Every structure is written in C-alpha cells, then in structure tokens.
Amino acid sequence: MSVALALVAILIELFLGYPERLLRAIGHPSMWIGHLIDALEHWLNRETARPQARRGAGIVTLLLILGIVGTIAFVLQWGLLRLPLGLLATGLVASTLIAQRSLHRHVAEIATALEGSGVASGRAAVAHIVGRDTAGLDTAGIARAAIESLAENFSDAIVAPVLWMVIGGLPGGALYKAINTADSMIGHRTPRYADFGWAAARLDDLVNLPASRLSALLLVAAAALNADGSAAAAWRAVRRDAARHRSPNAG
C-alpha cells in the first residue's frame, strides 16, 4: 500500500500543478504515452487484416504499452525511493498523473466564456475537453457537456489514478494512466478502432469500476456538506440512473 505516496502526490499537484514552462519544454508524461500508442497503432493496426487478427494485434499493443510504461515507472520508483527525501521525489513524479488543477481551469474557462462573450466562445472552450460535436450546441448543451466532462474526469483524472497509486505506487498510477490514455485514443467504436481498440476499451472499463463508484460516493458526500437536501437527490440519481448509461462507470 502506498497511501503516503498518493497523499504526497495529490498535495503536490494541488499546490503546484504541472508547470506551463515544463509542458512547453518537454511535454507531459501522458503525451509521451500517447506518442508510444500512436507509433504502435500505426505499426500494428492493419486495415486489411481479419477482425480476429486485429483484435489480437490490439491485445499485443496494449501488453507492449503496459510492459514499457510499467517497467519505466517501476525502475524510476525503485531508484527514487533510495534517495534522501525519496518519497517526496517519487510523489513529485507521481503528481504528473493527477489533473486537479488543469481540469478545474478548463471547466472554469467554459463558464467564463458563457458568462462573458457568449455561445460561440463557450463552444470553442468546451471543444477542448469533450469528444462530441460542439457545432450544434446551445448554451444549455455546452453547460451540460462541461458538467458531464467534469464528473467523468473527476473519476478518470483524479480518483482513479490516486486509487491505483494507493494500490500499486508509481507503477500502479502510471499503468492506469496508460490504459486510460489508450482507451481515449483507440477505444472508439469506429471501423478503424472497433476491433483493434477492443482490449483497451474493455480493460479501461474494468480498471475504472472501483474509482467511478468511489467518485459517486465522494460527490454525494460533497452534496451533503451543502446541507440543502441535494445529497438525497444525488444518491437517488446514482441508484436509479447509473445502470442505464452506455458506460458501466457513468452515473
């Protein structure tokens, strides 16, 4: 169990975030994972292959990604923990797998755009964080997309990486991030990805099961702090509606 590491990482990310200058200079770990997935996808996803073969190639790709990311994270943690202040150093690296600040900033920008300059700039702001078509969205559609994305990413970008860090340290958090990034890149039900991305999508659903439920409980608990009865309504909605959503982890 690495509760202390997860706590250090979430606090570092809360107060420091990922510096903009570092982002411009060297990118971000999830971008590096993205490049790796992209390269393997171009290499192994053959549009002419049979569906079963493409599914197999997707499984091989996922295993390669997990092997590479897991090994790097394991070696990094092993080395860092031997240094003086090793927990702090490991937590600093692990903090890059959590996105409390950037998620808040991106969603707040959508509210600011709607409050200030209107629907067109709201659409542009929301297009940064959602995959759906934004051209036809009105103010209510933009606001719903922003809130849905906030709820989903609270689980995917904060609770899930922290939970897997508690269970598996830096490698646990990094492996989760790799699976979630793979799902966002190749887990679509389009002709190119339906078979190749099958394994990534299924594994992502699986590793998000515990965190999505914990996220729902945390949001209900947060609503209870408001003491306006909204917690009961939140709990009713979770109980009644979560099973109906397309994703087993939404609600």
Add this chain to the structure above:
Amino acid sequence: MAGALGLSLAGPRSYDGVLVPDAVMGDGRREATAADIRGALALYRSADAILIALLASVAGVIIALG
C-alpha cells in the same frame, strides 16, 4: 452530479455527425447554465477535499499503527 445540481445530464449526443443514443441521468432541469457549471465546480472542490482528507486519515492510521 446530475442529482446534486437538480439537473438532468447525458442523453443522446452526436459524435462525428453520428447521433449516439444514451439514457438521461437525473430528473431535473435540462436547461443548464453557466451558474450550474460554477455549482458543479464547487461540488468538485468539496469532493476533492474529502478525497484528500480520506487519504490523510488512512495514512495517519497506518503511521499510528506502524
């Protein structure tokens, strides 16, 4: 999130020009506003603070026992 804010969220959405069906979450207003986004952000900050408090408590217990 939908229930806590008195909204109904999700429902059918369009991806790359294709309308994808989905169930609606919650039974509140469909007409969400910028103020609802602010409310969602406040809820998000509270839930995040509870998560951190939970981690700190578990870490504290482990240190106390260890």
